[in-house]
Amino acid sequence: MIKVLIADDEKHCRERLKILLSKYDFFSLECEAKNGEEVLQQIIAKKPDVAFLDINMPGVSVFNSIPSIKNPPIIIFQTAYSQYAVDAFGIDAIDYLLKPISEDRFCQTVEKIKNYLKIKESIPQEENYNEELKSISVKNGDLIKVIPITQIINISFEDGFSFVYTSEGRFFSDKYLNYFEEKLVNHDFFRVSRNDLINLAYISSLHKMFHNSYIVELKNKKKIDVSRRKAFQLKKIIGLC
Template sequence: MIKCIAIDDEPLALQQLVTYISKIPFLSIVGQCQGAIEAKQIMENEVVDAIFCDINMPDINGMDFVKSLASPPIIVFTTAYSEYAVEGYKVDAVDYLLKPFGLDEFQRAANKVKRVYEQINGSDPSSVQSVSDGSEDASTLFFKTEHRIVKVDIADIVYVEGMSEYMKIHLISQPKPLIVLLSMKKLEERLPANFMRIHRSYIINLDKIIEVNKNRVIIDKDAYLPIGDLYRDTFNNYLNTRFLGK
């Protein structure tokens, strides 16, 4: 089931979106709202695979809202203004519905959402795959993120941050983290020995540690990561094997 939210500042238009979504068997509505601020709040608490979003809204317009998302889900824009169509495709919207639209047009847009969702998720629920010549020390991983499959050098990973069903993968080479649908356990199994879980929400690249300060690991000037009680002994044992001094 593809989890969706509907966004439109006009109550009747919003109700139409919700009604159409409810008529598509592979779509599930997890939130409806009249503005981008409320939509962000929903996305903080719900897994959202697709957004059906109006463009002209009073607080933040739909286009700017989508651009503000670190890892946007699948987007379908709805608007009464045809001049937004080209701009809509520039932000990787899978479709653009010009108001007023009927159920047939909505069904075609929903089918595009379904195709993209299946391309992202595939029949294999895993979102990560190692690439190697058969050895276990593969230096590259592929991650499914947004509507792309991204190749990542393992050495480029600084740390991984868990967020419910999603993870943020912080890289040296990119200012923004990759956001992927994947469990910490599954990624932990695929990472080499120089990665260690130090907290239920953090896996770190041990080679990137700058300092250990009491119950925190400092990775860089902006990353102070806590050491969880369940992981403290294992981490301290690692430090003891490399500690020089009295």
């Protein structure tokens, strides 16, 4: 069974999610929450596999609290406001549902959850006797590969999933981007945007664009937008200011 948390300060929205979930016999509703504090409490206490979270709840912001949780559940946001989508995917949510949620749209989310869990279960968990990563396990089709940290060019969050890029290609990982950012802090990796973490050793060039924006080009020819907030820090790190 897939354990589920639903969180929304509006009762009728929680009831709607219950109806949608009830159509799938592999979901088990473990807990509910009405505000940000209850979300944190329930995730820590119940350890759900999946959390459906409303964005505009009272109390602690889920955008600030979720990244602080070690081994968080799969996150799906739901809200009536589409402008939050960028922030939602910035903390590695695998999907974003606009209210009112239709059955067809919810079915698409269910397929994403199933695919994510299926891939995750097929990847062996890393054994870390200390907190510093030496390598990671990734997947490409039926191939499971162990990649040394030094061979990683960049890690990007794309379409609700994390992908690790090396000179051999792109590989799926079940870990969130925040996990990699934390673990690779001592390995000269830098998060240039919400969705991209790069290995500084693989920077080929930095291109200045309009309005003081930048694009970093890596040695695998991949070009990545650098957020304005991160641009100055990146230039300082590589000795441009």
